[in-house]
Amino acid sequence: MRRTLFENMTHKVLTEKAPAPDEAALAELAANVNRTARAKLGRSLSIRQVDAGSCNGCELEIHALNNAFYDLERFGLHFVASPRHADVLMVTGPVTKNMREALERTYNATPDPKWVVAVGACAADGGVFAGSYAVAGGVKDVIPVDLHIRGCPPTPYELLKGLVSLLEGFGRSRR
Amino acid sequence: MTRTHVTEQGWNEAVGRLAGGHVTLLSLWADAGNVLMALLEGDDVRLLNYACVGGRYPSVGAQHPPAIRLERAIRDLHGLEAAGAPDTRPWLDHGVWRGKARAPYDFLPADGEGLHQIPVGPVHAGIIEPGHFRFTANGEHVVRLEERLGYVHKGIEKLMEGASLDAAAKLAGRTSGDSSVAYSNAFALAVETALQIKAPPRAQYLRALMAELERLANHFGDIGAICNDAAFALIHAQTGVLRERVLRAAQVCFGHRLMMDMIVPGGVAHDLAQEGPGALRALLVEVRKRFPRLIELYDNTASLQDRTVNTGVVRGDYARQFGAGGFVGRASGRDFDARRNLVYSPYDALKFDVPVLEAGDVNARVWVRIREVEQSLALIEQILERLPGGPILAVLEGKGASCEGLAFAESFRGDLLVWLRLDDGGKIARCHLRDASWFQWPLLEAAIDGNIVADFPLCNKSFNCSYSGHDL
Numbered sequence: 001m002r003r004t005l006f007e008n009m010t011h012k013v014l015t016e017k018a019p020a021p022d023e024a025a026l027a028e029l030a031a032n033v034n035r036t037a038r039a040k041l042g043r044s045l046s047i048r049q050v051d052a053g054s055c056n057g058c059e060l061e062i063h064a065l066n067n068a069f070y071d072l073e074r075f076g077l078h079f080v081a082s083p084r085h086a087d088v089l090m091v092t093g094p095v096t097k098n099m100r101e102a103l104e105r106t107y108n109a110t111p112d113p114k115w116v117v118a119v120g121a122c123a124a125d126g127g128v129f130a131g132s133y134a135v136a137g138g139v140k141d142v143i144p145v146d147l148h149i150r151g152c153p154p155t156p157y158e159l160l161k162g163l164v165s166l167l168e169g170f171g172r173s174r175r
Numbered sequence: 176m177t178r179t180h181v182t183e184q185g186w187n188e189a190v191g192r193l194a195g196g197h198v199t200l201l202s203l204w205a206d207a208g209n210v211l212m213a214l215l216e217g218d219d220v221r222l223l224n225y226a227c228v229g230g231r232y233p234s235v236g237a238q239h240p241p242a243i244r245l246e247r248a249i250r251d252l253h254g255l256e257a258a259g260a261p262d263t264r265p266w267l268d269h270g271v272w273r274g275k276a277r278a279p280y281d282f283l284p285a286d287g288e289g290l291h292q293i294p295v296g297p298v299h300a301g302i303i304e305p306g307h308f309r310f311t312a313n314g315e316h317v318v319r320l321e322e323r324l325g326y327v328h329k330g331i332e333k334l335m336e337g338a339s340l341d342a343a344a345k346l347a348g349r350t351s352g353d354s355s356v357a358y359s360n361a362f363a364l365a366v367e368t369a370l371q372i373k374a375p376p377r378a379q380y381l382r383a384l385m386a387e388l389e390r391l392a393n394h395f396g397d398i399g400a401i402c403n404d405a406a407f408a409l410i411h412a413q414t415g416v417l418r419e420r421v422l423r424a425a426q427v428c429f430g431h432r433l434m435m436d437m438i439v440p441g442g443v444a445h446d447l448a449q450e451g452p453g454a455l456r457a458l459l460v461e462v463r464k465r466f467p468r469l470i471e472l473y474d475n476t477a478s479l480q481d482r483t484v485n486t487g488v489v490r491g492d493y494a495r496q497f498g499a500g501g502f503v504g505r506a507s508g509r510d511f512d513a514r515r516n517l518v519y520s521p522y523d524a525l526k527f528d529v530p531v532l533e534a535g536d537v538n539a540r541v542w543v544r545i546r547e548v549e550q551s552l553a554l555i556e557q558i559l560e561r562l563p564g565g566p567i568l569a570v571l572e573g574k575g576a577s578c579e580g581l582a583f584a585e586s587f588r589g590d591l592l593v594w595l596r597l598d599d600g601g602k603i604a605r606c607h608l609r610d611a612s613w614f615q616w617p618l619l620e621a622a623i624d625g626n627i628v629a630d631f632p633l634c635n636k637s638f639n640c641s642y643s644g645h646d647l
Contacts, residue, residue: 001409001472014416049302053327055643057352057433062302063396064422067415081300098269098326098646099305101277102297128345132330133272153352155432 014068018075019157021165025147044076045166047117048086048110052103052139053129054093057153058120062090064156077163083109088166090117091143094126095136107143117162118145121152176368176581178211178224186225186233189214194238199498202592202609203235203245205253211607213581213592215498218516222581222594227255234260241497241614252332267325267646285311285319293628297326304642308631315627320620328646335595335606340366340440340571343603347593348435350608351644356382356389357586358608358644359438361593364519365606366440369580369597370571376563378442379520384455384558385425385434385443386584387551391462392421393587394544394551397639401541402473404632405482413469420458427454442568452559459552470545483538487622487634491535497614500589502547503638505531506539513583513590525557537637547587573601586611588639610644 049062065072072078080086083106095103107116118139121127125138139145149162181189189212192198201213201220210232212223225232234257236243246257247266270278290311297305307323331350335343347362348355360382367373374382399414422432428451429437437445473479489499494507504511512529514522530546532539574597581594589611598604619638623631 001476004409004413004468004472050298051302051304051327053329053643054304055349055352055355056304056641057349057355057435059302059304060353060396060433064415064419067419068412069416069419079302083298093327094329096327096329097271098267098328099297100271102305102326106298128342128349129329129331129334132334134328134330134333152349152435153433 015071015074016069019161019164021168022161025149025162025165028147045087046080046085047077047088047090048080048083049090050103050106052091052093052099053096053135054120054122058092061153061156061159062119065159070156070160075164075167084111086110086114088115088117090119091139092119092123094122094129095139095142097134097136100136100142103142115146115166116143117147117149117166119149119154119159121150124148124150127152176220176222178222180224183233186223189223190233190235190238193235196496200239200241201498202607203242203249204594204607205249205255206596206605210249210255220517220581230254231256231258233258236260236262241617244617245613267328269325280323282309282321283319287313287318289313290318306642310628312628315629317623317626317628320623322616322620324616324642325646327643331608331647332606335603338603340601343606344439345436347608350647351610351641352433353393353641354389354586354588354591354644355433355435356385356438357584357591359436360386361582361584361591363438363440364582364584365580365593365595367580368582369578369595370574372441372569372571374442375566375569377565378567380558380562381443381447381567382438383521384555385429385437387554388421388425389434390587391548391551392418394548395421397636398541398544401537401633401636402479404636405479407476407479410469410473413465417462417465420461424454424458427451441571446567455555455559459556462552466548473541480538482633483541484536486537486630487626487637489535489618489622491533493618493621494535497618499614499618500611501587502540502543503615503618504589505529506543507535508533513585517583519583525554527554537633540637575599577604588612588641589615608647610641612640612645615640616645
């Protein structure tokens with residue numbers, strides 16, 4: 001263990017440069033996020049992830065945000081265990097009818113001000129599962145969405161770009 | 176694989192052989208008023224068909240518990256009743272598909288002094304899929320765990336009906352994202368069996384290459400996540416780096432980190448990129464340098480062993496009765512791997528061992544994964560050495576008549592079964608996908624028995640069953 005820990009101190013850091021914010025995401029945010037609310041939160045956001053019906057592919061890439069290469073916490077963003085601790089709900093999947101109520105209750109349990117980030121092609125409009133008897137639709141069909149990060153699944157880099165836009169969006173509005 | 180049509184007597188004889196432990200249930204599903212049962216006898220697969228009378232068929236679950244949830248799913252999705260079934264509660268259907276309010280659900284009772292219930296989920300504390308766990312506990316000790324699944328039911332099998340092969344292949348690859356390669360592979364093999372064609376040799380080797388990369392990535396993720404749930408973050412951080420390196424190599428080789436939609440009926444959609452072999456060899460060097468040290472660390476950390484040894488034991492007879500695949504079965508002495516037992520190309524030409532342990536605890540499930548990482552590395556090496564040239568995609572010609580195919584693939588968590596029937600226009604008439612999790616989830620309920628509540632996350636992670644693959 002000591003060798004591994006020691007190496008971590010001497011070797012070059014794996015964590016990569018932060019991406020520039022996604023311009024499309026910035027535009028979407030500017031329209032959606034309330035200015036006064038942004039000012040209150042600054043650059044530290046707690047994220048609660050909710051799988052509303054995904055195939056679990058998005059979850060794998062969201063997990064990757066915490067690895068040494070992407071190191072999400074350096075931006076002040078971190079995942080929390082309860083919606084009651086959260087500023088941001090990160091929702092994946094088409095919303096299945098069986099998960100609809102749980103998603104609504106999670107949204108209602110999240111204190112204001114709050115934002116919803118819909119992650120993945122399915123979260124945008126149901127993706128390949130759209131039209132099923134068991135699917136309610138995309139996330140916006142069930143709760144209000146402030147930002148979409150597309151991809152099937154979006155890569156950690158794309159996720160990071162979207163989330164950096166979220167922070168950037170807050171920052172700009174405060175100026 | 177043609178169906179053997181059986182009468183009620185023939186059906187019941189098969190159920191008797193299941194209950195007697197002579198054969199293993201591979202799956203149970205419905206197709207147009209028929210119920211089909213796939214059985215494993217030795218290394219041979221048999222497919223029985225019972226034509227329902229008045230929408231009813233004799234219950235398999237009445238004598239063979241592994242069939243119970245499958246029967247409940249058949250009733251929810253197809254309306255066919257298992258006569259004499261021991262559990263008639265809905266399973267995937269939560270009562271809301273037709274716009275109604277959620278139906279109440281009767282959890283199984285547990286009686287005794289000082290018992291209390293802990294409801295957990297469907298929304299959990301981590302970045303994981305949704306499902307409900309109902310614990311009945313006495314203080315810290317779990318006396319009963321009951322799972323309530325179906326939250327992520329998306330109606331995949333119904334969406335496939337009438338779909339083109341392209342559209343259906345995309346759905347198959349999204350049945351369980353972590354096993355996208357394995358599902359695409361099993362689906363493609365089933366189509367190819369139905370159409371009586373074979374993917375070109377190069378495509379078969381590339382499929383195996385993707386499958387082993389997927390296995391590596393998932394095993395690294397799992398080993399780290401299990402250690403993390405025992406509060407040992409160092410291994411989690413290190414395996415997280417290894418997992419990322421595998422996904423980046425996959426990106427270089429095939430242009431997608433999870434290699435989604437790369438395997439298609441007839442072959443593969445993307446040839447190995449020119450930089451691929453170099454990236455893979457660099458990956459092998461890196462993993463072989465880092466991983467042994469992490470294994471040593473896992474093995475020599477008493478506080479970690481204290482959590483994983485003797486925790487969440489799955490009895491060997493349960494593993495065999497349920498036909499549990501993957502590390503759940505192999506950590507409890509069930510010596511089965513679809514790559515070897517139900518051999519499909521190119522694994523017949525490759526050398527690998529199937530690690531099997533007997534202890535059945537969290538520790539054994541970690542060790543099976545560790546050994547499988549070593550096997551996958553050796554397999555990738557062999558594939559790179561032997562990769563044949565030539566085309567990567569065969570021409571698919573419809574048969575102009577209805578045809579059926581059954582196929583298996585070994586995902587990182589166990590064997591997947593895909594059965595499908597094509598119509599005369601070459602579209603999907605019916606497709607059934609059975610995840611390895613169907614026969615692992617019930618064993619998790621048994622494994623937690625007598626453990627403390629705080630060890631549940633550890634047990635659950637060591638199983639790492641798929642919710643989406645199960646809920647469909």
